[in-house]
Amino acid sequence: MLLRSGKKLIHKNSCSDIDEINEDIITRLPVDVLKKILCLLPESEANRTRILSYKWTEICAFLPNLRFVMPSCVSIEQANKFHSYVDATLAIRGTEPIKRFSISYSKICNYRHADALLCTLVSQYKVQEIDLTFPDDHRKRIRFCWPLFKTCKTLVALTLKGKFVLDVPGDVLFPCLKKIDLVSIVYSCDTSLTNLISGCPELEELYVERLITDDNLKIFKVSSPFLKRLGINFSLDTSRVLVVDIDAPKIEYLDIIGQMYTCIFSIEPMCITEARVSINASIRNRLLMCLSSAKILAFTNETIRCLTDIRVSNLPVFPNLVKFEIGMDAIWHPNWLLALLNNMPNLVHITLSERLRLPHNYHIIDWDPPVEAPDCLRFKIKEILIENETGTHEEFIFIKYLLKRSNNLEKITINADRFHPKRVEKILNFPCGSSLCQIRLKYLQDPDDSLHI
Secondary structure (H helix, E strand, O other), rough: OOOOOOOOOOOOOOOOOOOOOOOOOOOHHHHHHHHHHHHHHHHHHHHHHEEEHHHHHHHHHHOEEEEEEEEEEHHHHHHHHHHHHHHHHEEEEEHOOOOOOEEEEOOOOHHHHHHHHHHHHHOOOOOOOOEEEEEEEEEEOOOHHHHHHHOOOOOOOOEEEOOOOOOOOOOOOOOOOEEEEOOOOOOOHHHHHHHHOOOOOOOEEEEEEOOOOOOOOOOEEEOOOOOOOOEEEOOOOOOOOOOEEEEEOOOEEEEEEEEEOOOEOOOOOOOOOEEEEOOOOOOHHHHHHHHOOOOOEEEEEHHHHHOOOOOOOHHHOOOOOEEEEEEEOOOOHHHHHHHHOOOOOOOOEEEEEEOOOOHHHOOOOOOOOOOOHHHHHHOOEEEEEEEOOOHHHHHHHOOOOOHHHHHOOOOEEEOOOOOOOHHHHHHHHOOOOOOOOOOEEOOOOOOOOOEEE
C-alpha cells in the first residue's frame, strides 16, 4: 500500500494544537482506522509512514509492535539524541500496552539509559515480548533490572543478542516467560546461564546460538520441567571443551547442532515428536532412545559418522517415524542404510541429503543387495528425495534398487546434475515396483529444466 500525504509538518509551539493543511483522504480517516491500516502492513512499511507527517508519527507510536535501530553514532551526543527519540515516542503512546518492543543499539550505547528504558517497559507498558541487541562489548557486564521482572506478569518472550557479558544472579525470576532466545552472548560463568533458565518456571521454548570463540561456557546445563522446544547451535569451532547436560523431560522438538565432547540428556522417550541432530560427538544410546518416538527426524553427515560406530542391531526401533532425512557422505554404505530402515517400519518419506563435496572419496564396489527389503520400502514409503550430486555408480545401483523394491512409491525426485545422460536414460527405464511411481529429474544448474516421467 502506498500512502501519500500532502500535509506539511509544523513544529510544535506553545499551543497544543498543530496546524494541519492539505490533508489527503486517508489522513482524514479516524485515528483508530489508521491504526488498523498500519497493523495490516509489514512492520518496516508501517514505520516508514512516519515521514509523511507529524500525525503519522503519532499514529506509529501506537502500533502494537515498536522497533528502533540506533544508527552508527560517533559521539555520545548522537546516541543521546536517539535515546530522546525513543523516549518521545513512548511519551506519545502514554500507557497503552506494548505487544513487542525491539531495540538495537550501536557501539556507543548509554547503558544506564538502556536499563532505565527496560525498567519503564516492564513497569508501565505491560510488554509481552522484548528483543534487545547490544553492541559487541566483552568488557560490559549487564545485570538488567532483575527485581522488576519478578513482578512482571505479562512478559512471555525475551531475545538477547550481542557480545556483552550476561550476569544473572541466583535469585532471578521471570514468572510468566515462555520463550528465550540467546544469540552470541558472553556469560559471566556457567551458572549465569543455569540461573536464567531455572528462573523461568513456565519456560516452553529455548534457543541458544554460540557465535563467539570464548563465551566462558564450559558446561551448558539446562534444567526446565516444562520445556517443549529446544534449539542449540554450537557449530562454531571453540577451543573449550563443552559438556551439554539437558534435563527437560517434556521436550517435543529438539534441534541440536555443533561440536560437543559430552552429551547428557534426561528426556522422556515418548515426548519427542520432531528432531534434527547434527553433532560431532559420541552419540550415546540414551539420546537415541529419547528420539525413538519421533515422527520427523533428520540426521546430518556429522551424526551419521558417529552412528556408524554403533552396530545397527543396537539401534532402537522408531515405530512412529514417518519422515526421515539422512546425510550421505563418503563413508555411507547402502547396506547400513537398509539395516537402519529395518528399524523404521512406518516410514513414508525419506530424503537422502547433503551433497558430497569430495565425490572422489567414493570407491566403486560390487554391491550385492539383500534379497529381503525393509518393510517400510515394501509397504509404506510413498516419496523419496535424493539431493546428492555425485552421480556415482553406487548411487545409480541404489536408485535402481529403491525403484524396484518400493511397492507403494508415488514419487521419486533425483538430482541428475552429475549423472551421465546415458545413465539418466537408464534410470527412466528402470523397472518400478509401483505402477503409481513418478520419476522427477531435477537439475540445479537450470532450475526450470526438470523432467517428469
